[in-house]
Amino acid sequence: MTAYDVRSHTERLRNRVFSIVTDAIEMPGGEVVDRDYMVHVGAVGVVALDADGRVALVRQYRPAVRQVLWELPAGLIDVPGESLVGAAARELAEEADLVAARWDLLADVHPSPGCSNERIRLFLAREIAPVPQQERHERTHEEADLELHWIDLDQAVTMALSGEITNAACVIGVLGAAQSRARDWATLRPATDAT
Structure with missing residues (x-):
């Protein structure tokens, strides 16, 4: 496969979540073209x-x-x-007022690779319990109206x-969890898997 050498990298905009960049990339045949995309801090999600x-x-x-x-509870x-x-556990507590005793790695996802390098790591959390009322996170802005619903996986x-x-x-999380359950959870990886 072609190397697609990056000849230059220019940042156009930056905030706390992402930046917008332009790369000059050598295409097959030698032509150099500009490609814009978002560089994202990454996220986690919890099934x-x-x-x-x-x-x-x-x-x-x-x-948007x-x-x-x-x-999913995510962030x-x-x-x-x-x-x-740890980020997944924090998001589960903040967005759903839940904690889990068992964690497994379900999937890694690039949701929009045509325009972003964002990667979301999805975890399966089981052995669920509520966060004690006095320890619950105070949600603001869009999160203030979050509604938690328990839906049968099927x-x-x-x-x-x-x-x-x-x-x-x-x-992906819902379909992945259903497929993993159908395979008696054999597709799960350790939550600490670095790959």
């Missing part, structure tokens, strides 16, 4: 399953699509030194395949 086979899904407003979407990798499974699969769930991480 939290309870003992009854229900998945914890949240409803969250997303300004101007809709309230079905999503940015933005705490220095925090492990990925119903969530139907929602994903019918287009009711459109968030890429949620679709």
Whole structure:
């Protein structure tokens, strides 16, 4: 395969979550072309399953699509030194008021590789319990209206395949969890897997 050498890299915009860059890339045949994309800090998502086979899904407003979407509890990798499974546990507690005793790695996802390097690591969380009331995170902005719903995993699969769930991480997480369950969880990897 061609090397696609990057001849130059120019940052156009930066904020706390992402930057927009332009790379001059050598194409097959030698032509150099500009390609713009987003460099993202990365994220984690959690498929939290309870003992009854229900998945914890949240409803969250997303300004970019101007809709309230079905999503997994998820968030940015933005705490220095925090492990990925630690970030997932933090997001589960903050967005769903839940903790989990068992964590496994479910999938790694590039949701929009045509325009972003964002990578989302999806975890399966089981042995679920509520966060004590006095320890719950105070949610603000879009998160203030988060609604937690417990949906049977098979119903969530139907929602994903019918287009009711459109968030890429949620679709992949729900389908991945259902497939892993069908294989008696043999496809899961350790939560600390670095690959």
